[in-house]
Amino acid sequence: xxxxxxxxxxxxxxKTTLISNLAGLLADSGYRVLAIDAENTQPxxxxxxxxxxxxxxxxIKLIKERCLGPEVISKTxxxxxDIVVSDDRSDTLxxxxxxxxxxRYRISQALKTAEDH
Ligand SMILES: Nc1ncnc2c1ncn2[C@@H]1O[C@H](COP(=O)(O)OP(=O)(O)OP(=O)(O)O)[C@@H](O)[C@H]1O
Ligand SMILES: [Mg+2]
Numbered sequence: 167x168x169x170x171x172x173x174x175x176x177x178x179x180x181k182t183t184l185i186s187n188l189a190g191l192l193a194d195s196g197y198r199v200l201a202i203d204a205e206n207t208q209p210x211x212x213x214x215x216x217x218x219x220x221x222x223x224x225x226i227k228l229i230k231e232r233c234l235g236p237e238v239i240s241k242t243x244x245x246x247x248d249i250v251v252s253d254d255r256s257d258t259l260x261x262x263x264x265x266x267x268x269x270r271y272r273i274s275q276a277l278k279t280a281e282d283h
Contacts (some may be wrong), residue, residue, distance in 0.1 A: 167281050186214040193247035200239065200248040200280070202273070206259060217244035217251070224253035229263065229272045234280040239274030252282070 170188065172181035182205070189201045203211035204225060212224075219241035227239050228250055239248045263269035 182210045193244050199247045203252040206254045206257040212251040224251040232275040235275040
């Protein structure tokens with residue numbers, strides 16, 4: 167399993183666009199891709215590809231329960247491209263992550279549970 171992230175200390179430098187295009191390109195090339203939208207108030211990645219099967223949960227459950235199962239993984243219209251949608255529009259997770267001792271490690275913990283699949 168390979169993990170690709172885009173980070174920048176500046177806003178609006180096209181991180182989301184890059185990840186979105188890369189996810190679609192890799193899926194079209196035959197890779198199984200899971201995109202994770204961790205943005206809170208402006209969850210752009212969640213709207214770039216049409217969702218054809220919406221999971222009951224999204225990024226909040228991934229963070230709070232270190233969960234990366236079918237209940238948080240939605241299917242997009244692109245074959246091989248799934249997504250964990252952002253569902254934290256009221257921005258509750260920033261505070262939550264800050265006050266949990268292992269808050270900053272929750273994504274990597276969740277990813278470890280998915281590694282075998
Ligand atoms: N190659 C491009 N040429 C012109 N505009 C672009 C290009 N790529 C992306 N944009 C536009 O630039 C804006 C910022 O892009 P994007 O949302 O991907 O950046 P971001 O780094 O994720 O921003 P944020 O820090 O808000 O999360 C968007 O309106 C996007 O449509
Ligand atoms: Mg962005």
